[in-house]
Amino acid sequence: MKLSSIEKLTEWRSVLAKKNASGKSCLCICAGTACQASGSNEIIRATKRALIERRLLDRLSLRITGCHGFCEMGPFVLTEPQQAFYTQVKAEDVPRIIDAALAGEYVEELLYKDPSTGQKYYHRGDIPFFKNQQRTILEANQKIDPIRIHDYIAEGGYRGLEKVLSVQDPVWVVEEVKKAGLRGRGGAGFPTGLKWEMLAKQRSNGGKFLVCNADEGDPGAYMDRSILEGNPHSIIEGMIIGAYGTGATSGVVYVRNEYPIAIKHLTAALQQARTLGLLGGNILGGGFSFDIEIVRGAGAFVCGEETALIRSIEGKMGEPRQRPPFPIQRGINGKPTAINNVETWANIPVIIVRGADEYAKIGTKNNSGTKIFSLVGKIRNTGLVEVPMGMTIKEIVYNIGGGPVGKAQIKAVQTGGPSGGCIPASMFDLQIDYDSLSRAGSIMGSGGMIVMDENTCMVDLAKYFMRFLKEESCGKCFTCRKGTQRMYEILDDITTGKGTLEHLDLLEELAHVVKDTTMCGLGQTSANPVLSTLRYFRDEYLAHIQNSRCPAQVCKPLLSYSINNNCIGCQACGKACSVNAIHGERKQRHFIDASKCIKCGTCRSVCKYDAVEAA
Amino acid sequence: MKGKVTVTINGLIVEVEKGMTILEAAQFLGFPIPTLCHMEGLSPYGACRLCVVEIGEGARAKLVTSCTYPVEEGLKVRTASTRVLRARKMILELLLASCPQSKIIQDLAAAHGVRQQRFRQEHEDCILCGLCVRMCEEQMMAKAIGFRNRGEKRSIGTPFDVHSETCRLCGGCMYVCPACQLRCTYNEPEKAICGGCENLTPPCIEKDPFDDMMCYMTPCVACEQPKN
Ligand SMILES: Cc1cc2nc3c(=O)[nH]c(=O)nc-3n(C[C@H](O)[C@H](O)[C@H](O)COP(=O)(O)O)c2cc1C
Ligand code: FES
Numbered sequence: 001m002k003l004s005s006i007e008k009l010t011e012w013r014s015v016l017a018k019k020n021a022s023g024k025s026c027l028c029i030c031a032g033t034a035c036q037a038s039g040s041n042e043i044i045r046a047t048k049r050a051l052i053e054r055r056l057l058d059r060l061s062l063r064i065t066g067c068h069g070f071c072e073m074g075p076f077v078l079t080e081p082q083q084a085f086y087t088q089v090k091a092e093d094v095p096r097i098i099d100a101a102l103a104g105e106y107v108e109e110l111l112y113k114d115p116s117t118g119q120k121y122y123h124r125g126d127i128p129f130f131k132n133q134q135r136t137i138l139e140a141n142q143k144i145d146p147i148r149i150h151d152y153i154a155e156g157g158y159r160g161l162e163k164v165l166s167v168q169d170p171v172w173v174v175e176e177v178k179k180a181g182l183r184g185r186g187g188a189g190f191p192t193g194l195k196w197e198m199l200a201k202q203r204s205n206g207g208k209f210l211v212c213n214a215d216e217g218d219p220g221a222y223m224d225r226s227i228l229e230g231n232p233h234s235i236i237e238g239m240i241i242g243a244y245g246t247g248a249t250s251g252v253v254y255v256r257n258e259y260p261i262a263i264k265h266l267t268a269a270l271q272q273a274r275t276l277g278l279l280g281g282n283i284l285g286g287g288f289s290f291d292i293e294i295v296r297g298a299g300a301f302v303c304g305e306e307t308a309l310i311r312s313i314e315g316k317m318g319e320p321r322q323r324p325p326f327p328i329q330r331g332i333n334g335k336p337t338a339i340n341n342v343e344t345w346a347n348i349p350v351i352i353v354r355g356a357d358e359y360a361k362i363g364t365k366n367n368s369g370t371k372i373f374s375l376v377g378k379i380r381n382t383g384l385v386e387v388p389m390g391m392t393i394k395e396i397v398y399n400i401g402g403g404p405v406g407k408a409q410i411k412a413v414q415t416g417g418p419s420g421g422c423i424p425a426s427m428f429d430l431q432i433d434y435d436s437l438s439r440a441g442s443i444m445g446s447g448g449m450i451v452m453d454e455n456t457c458m459v460d461l462a463k464y465f466m467r468f469l470k471e472e473s474c475g476k477c478f479t480c481r482k483g484t485q486r487m488y489e490i491l492d493d494i495t496t497g498k499g500t501l502e503h504l505d506l507l508e509e510l511a512h513v514v515k516d517t518t519m520c521g522l523g524q525t526s527a528n529p530v531l532s533t534l535r536y537f538r539d540e541y542l543a544h545i546q547n548s549r550c551p552a553q554v555c556k557p558l559l560s561y562s563i564n565n566n567c568i569g570c571q572a573c574g575k576a577c578s579v580n581a582i583h584g585e586r587k588q589r590h591f592i593d594a595s596k597c598i599k600c601g602t603c604r605s606v607c608k609y610d611a612v613e614a615a
Numbered sequence: 616m617k618g619k620v621t622v623t624i625n626g627l628i629v630e631v632e633k634g635m636t637i638l639e640a641a642q643f644l645g646f647p648i649p650t651l652c653h654m655e656g657l658s659p660y661g662a663c664r665l666c667v668v669e670i671g672e673g674a675r676a677k678l679v680t681s682c683t684y685p686v687e688e689g690l691k692v693r694t695a696s697t698r699v700l701r702a703r704k705m706i707l708e709l710l711l712a713s714c715p716q717s718k719i720i721q722d723l724a725a726a727h728g729v730r731q732q733r734f735r736q737e738h739e740d741c742i743l744c745g746l747c748v749r750m751c752e753e754q755m756m757a758k759a760i761g762f763r764n765r766g767e768k769r770s771i772g773t774p775f776d777v778h779s780e781t782c783r784l785c786g787g788c789m790y791v792c793p794a795c796q797l798r799c800t801y802n803e804p805e806k807a808i809c810g811g812c813e814n815l816t817p818p819c820i821e822k823d824p825f826d827d828m829m830c831y832m833t834p835c836v837a838c839e840q841p842k843n
Contacts, residue, residue, distance in 0.1 A: 300765065317762070322661035322683040475769030476762075478742060479664045482709045485767055486734055506733050513705040516678050516698070517664045 002277040004285045006162050009153075009278075016154035025060050025101050026080040028142055032067030032229055033222070033261055038088075040075035046091040047077075050098055060101060063151075066141045066230015066265075067222075069384035070129055073112065078124060078142060085124040086110040115380060116402065128381075132399040135386045136362065136370050137346050141230035146265045149272040152233040158278060160352035164241050165286045173245030174200055177348065179356035181368035186213055186304075186341030187416075187445050188521070189367075189434035195338050198328045199246040202336035207249035209337040210242050212345050213309060214255040214262070217301035218417035219468070221448045223372040223384055224342035228255065228262035231346070232269035236292060238348035240279065243290040246338065251292035254309055256299045266294060301418075301472040305520045306339045308474065319474040320520035341446070343372060363389035367433035371444070375401055377451035378410065387432075394428040397451055408453040412536070416445030418465045418472075419525035421532030422458065441532040443525060457554035458537040459544055463491040465529040473522060480523030483514035487530055495555040499545040508534055553614050556599045563590050563603075566611035573603035573612060622690040637681035637692055638666055646694045649703065649723050651710075651793050652744035653682040657753055660745050665706055665723070669693040678702060704729055713739045719793045740794050743769060747788030757781045760788065 003009045029035075029044050047062055068078070073087040077094075079101045086097055086107060093110055100107045111120050112127055121127045144151035152158070164173055178193025199208060212235055216224040228235065239251045255263055270292055273279040281289045295313050297303050303318040310331050312318035331337020347369055351359045360368045367389035373396065376382045380402030387396060393413055397403065404410050412422045415432075421442030423430060430436055434444050452461070470484035490507045493499045511527035511534075518524050534541065543549045550558045563573070569587040574580075581597040584590030592603070592612075604612040619630045624641055631640040636659065641648050652663040661680040668681045670692050678698065693699065707724040712734035714720055720742075745762070748771060752758045759782035763770055773779040789795055 302765070319765070322659075322680055324683075324685065471766045473766045475743065475765045475767070476745075477662050477664055478744075479706060479709070481743070481766065481769065482713060486709065486712075489735065502733070510705060510709075513702045517667050517702045517706065519661060519664075519680075 002275070004277065006165055006284050006286070009158060009162055009284060013153050013156075013159075016150050020151075020154045023081075024058075025082070026063055027060065027097070027101060028063045028065050028078040028080060030066065030068050030074060030076065030142075031064045032071065032074075032226060034067065034071035035074035035076070036261075038071075038074040042091050043075045043077065043089055043094060046094040047098070050094055054098075056098065056102070060098065063145050065144065066146050067138075067226035067384065068142050069133075069135075069138055069226070069386070070381070071383050072381070082106075083124045084122060085112045085127065087112045114402075128402065129383070129385075129400055132395065133386050134362070134370055134388045136350055137227065137234075137343065138230075138372060138384065138386045140234065141226070144231060146230050146232055147268045149233060149269065149276065152231070156353065157233055157349075158237055160349035161237055161240055161278065161284070163352055164244050165284055165288070168286075170200065170245050170247065173241060173352070176356040177245070177351060180351040180359040181366065182344065182347055182351060182359075183367065183369075183434060184341055185343035185347070185371065185447070186339075187443065189444060192340060192344055195328065195340070196242065196246045199248065199336055199338040202328065204336050206333075206335050208247060209332045209335055210239055210246070210248040210251045211309070211313070211332070211337060211339040212239060212251070212253040212342055213304060213306070213339050214253055214259070214342045215297050215299075215304035215309060216256060216259075216342075216446065217299070217304050217472075218446050218448050220376055220450070221374050221417060221446050223374055223447055225259050225262050226372075226384055227342050227346050228259065229265055232262075232266045233273065234346045234349055235266070235342060236269055236273050236279065238345035239292055240283065240290055241348050241352055242338070242340070242345070244288060248338070249290065251290060252295050252313055252332070253292060254295050254297050254303075254313060256297045256303075258299055263294060263296065270294070300474075301468075302474045302520070302522055305522060307520065309339065310337065319476050320522075322519050343447075364431065364433055366435065371432070371447055373447045373449045375449050375451070377413075377449075378405055378408065378453040378456070379403070379451040380405055389433045390431045392429050392431050393423065396432070396449070397428065401451065404453055406453075408455050410451055410453050411456060412452050412458070414442075414450040414452065414461070414529075415448065416443035416525075416528070417448040418468045419443070419522065419528050420445050420448065421528040422452075422461070422536060423532070424536040427536075441535055442528060455552055455554070457495075457550050457552035458533045458540045459491060459495050460550075460552075460554045462529040462533045463488065463495055466491055466526075469522065469526045469529075473526070474520075477519035477523060479514050480518040480520075480526065483510060483518070483523065484526050486510060487514070487527070491530070494541060494544050495550070496557040497544070497548050497555075499541075501545060504534075504541060504545065549615065559599050559614050560594060561592050561597055561599060561601075561603065561612060561614050563592060563611050564613055565589065566609045568609055568611075570608070572606045572608070576602045576606045578602070620686055620688045620690075622686050622688075622692060624692045625694055631686055633686070635686050637668055637670075637679070637684045637686055637690075640686050641668070641681060641692070641694050648681055648694055649727075650682060651719070651723075651742065652746060654746055654750075654791060657746065657749040659683045660749065663706075663742065663744050665703060667699060667702055669696045669699050700727070703727055708732060709734065710742060713737050714742050714794050716740060717742075717794045741771060742794055743771065744793060745771075746791040746793070747771065750787045750791045751782075755783070755785055755787050757783060757785075 031040050051057055075089055077086045077089050077097055084106050096107045113120050143155050174196045182192045183189040184192055214224050280291050300318055302308050303312050305320050306327050308318045308320045313332055327337045363369050370386050370388050372384055372386045375385050385400050410425055412424045414422045423440050437444050466488040470488050473480045473484050475481040490503050511530045515524055515527040540551055543551050548558055567589040574582040579596050579598055581593045582590050618633045620633050621630050638648055648666050650666040652660050659682045661683040666681045667678040669676055670679055704727055707727055707729045710720050711724050711732050748760055751760050759779035760773055
């Protein structure tokens with residue numbers, strides 16, 4: 001079926017919505033990558049089987065959705081309209097869940113319980129992890145089955161496109177996006193409306209390109225994947241609206257090959273949109289044409305950088321080139337090209353449907369809207385969290401994240417992925433937005449947020465990120481390639497007890513030059529891990545250098561183990577030691593032979609009397 | 616398309632040809648900018664970063680590679696500001712630490728007052744400036760060599776290290792290589808930098824009639840004068 005006009009789409013939506021509003025209960029099960037890994041496929045199969053065998057299909061429906069964000073609780077079942085949230089479900093729980101959902105009751109013992117207080121929650125919206133978020137983008141994931149365009153349309157999908165096609169003014173589209181104050185979610189925070197305006201002004205006789213950047217190479221980040229997997233039509237709609245506003249003729253979604261589910265869902269979604277006449281030639285009979293193709297990336301981190309991405313789309317080696325000229329002037333095949341991040345595109349339909357003024361009320365003045373973070377590390381609740389810009393780090397870490405897991409205090413958060421910076425706990429009142437993060441020496445990046453406690457060594461952390469960066473630098477520009485290698489070398493010296501105070505000065509001097517002189521964003525931000533840890537945790541560097549001590553007891557070469565007076569001579573440690581470094585008579589204090597000790601820490605973990613000390 | 620634009624280079628307001636790079640304009644006006652990966656006749660590449668200059672003012676000032684940046688109306692360029700020199704010195708120190716043998720690099724280091732080398736000495740020699748790759752592709756039309764891998768594993772060579780069919784053994788790659796030039800050891804073979812040849816103080820400065828006779832001729836006439 002092809003929809004030949006805007007009115008036909010509106011009409012069809014109301015039919016679909018009516019069908020959905022029949023009041024039938026529904027079980028939502030997430031089949032995002034993380035939940036599939038924890039076994040949601042089996043739950044889905046069990047549920048389907050039960051519904052068919054018990055002939056319940058007309059009383060209870062099943063919806064398979066994309067990621068809801070609380071992946072560590074997967075596999076889970078969410079019931080509608082009850083909103084009961086059953087976590088870490090097993091296949092044998094399914095019949096009970098179905099019975100309860102039909103009767104409007106709850107399976108008490110499967111409901112989510114707060115791990116620290118033990119409090120049980122009956123409504124998903126009351127769970128602190130969800131309650132303290134503002135989910136303008138992610139919320140849609142639970143309401144739609146990503147491979148069913150009907151769900152998307154019934155939930156108000158393509159209403160943005162409808163509005164744009166009825167206003168019939170490209171300038172209005174760009175102005176709305178400008179007025180909304182949307183800034184690019186891919187890292188640098190460049191105002192999207194401004195970028196579009198520049199693209200619209202470019203003259204080109206061979207067409208213009210729009211690109212959706214779904215390379216997402218930051219280790220640990222998966223917000224873009226979750227949107228593509230869970231709601232591919234929001235990206236497609238965003239891009240069609242963008243094309244209308246800027247006069248772009250072709251679209252490309254650049255996805256990394258490691259995202260098979262995202263590619264599958266997007267392929268299906270594109271096909272459905274074309275069939276319905278929402279994409280391709282003469283969209284909704286309005287005379288405007290635009291199509292989107294998928295290009296798979298080889299998965300190098302640097303391919304996410306826009307000039308490298310363009311070369312990769314052209315089929316060349318994915319390495320950056322010096323700008324100017326900017327992609328807006330000369331992009332894919334030399335044609336004007338605007339590149340935006342997945343999350344940026346997902347915000348576009350929201351802006352158009354709600355109106356720029358409404359949208360601009362979310363967040364803060366120069367940082368409107370929400371941002372999705374991938375919250376991980378030494379924290380109780382990990383997952384994807386979507387919050388309005390301007391929320392403080394403290395609120396995210398404690399109210400949503402639930403604070404520290406064990407006894408150790410939270411020391412810092414690292415934001416912005418591998419080339420981001422660390423922000424110490426003393427600054428947790430910082431309101432998160434592009435500008436405040438960059439003032440604090442970090443970046444928004446794509447939205448990684450790693451929480452660290454006292455057991456993290458900041459020098460070791462900087463070294464960890466620097467290793468990643470030196471391996472992922474394309475190697476084209478000298479200061480990026482050699483600079484990251486040399487910074488790594490110095491950090492390695494410091495963590496192995498070979499550091500000197502001169503090293504520290506050299507490291508800082510080098511970091512500033514690398515930041516100043518590299519070709520692309522990778523090099524320009526690669527100094528952040530070093531500079532931010534030097535700024536806030538210089539005492540840890542000094543402890544390594546001057547006292548040969550690692551305060552977090554992470555850097556092995558600087559550790560030494562010893563046994564104190566608590567030892568009762570139980571011999572547990574001696575038996576556990578794999579290199580026979582522990583001596584001592586039974587019922588007498590034991591000793592560690594430092595020359596044999598490999599500092600594995602096993603003795604300390606087996607000792608019941610707190611007798612093994614590390615320093 | 617052609618025309619003129621007005622730019623300010625080191626405080627000098629000049630009109631230059633539209634379409635020039637900052638490097639070309641500066642060299643035309645006689646302001647020296649060191650480069651390793653730039654060569655006339657080859658496309659700009661911007662890999663060595665030595666040619667950075669400072670543009671813009673105040674908080675918006677930044678360093679850009681002059682070999683790739685086109686002049687534009689009203690552009691303000693500083694080719695030797697404190698920030699530029701600090702960066703250049705560090706880049707040269709890094710270069711020396713990886714490629715101590717190159718006379719070109721030694722001379723540049725000496726000329727920029729690099730008198731120390733704080734990084735661990737390596738002998739990678741190839742600095743991946745890409746001159747040979749571009750020479751081979753753009754002037755010799757051969758494309759026999761290219762870049763492989765990324766990051767610290769990046770190197771230049773033929774695919775799979777087998778001799779390339781298209782290579783005519785022209786030697787163009789070696790001719791342009793800045794790292795192939797032999798090392799100057801002066802009288803201390805162990806030292807990477809001697810600075811001798813870039814020493815701008817005339818050798819005869821201690822001699823009496825020097826003031827009027829400075830000539831830079833070789834052999835220098837002043838040197839033949841007996842010491843008074
Ligand atoms: C090394 C590097 C990696 C990047 N990786 C990504 C990425 O994975 N996804 C992304 O959207 N942007 C990435 N970017 C940012 C893009 O270059 C570009 O700024 C962005 O896609 C623009 O979209 P936006 O304006 O919507 O943020 C990366 C930048 C650099 C320097
Ligand atoms: S070579 Fe990649 S940032 Fe410079």
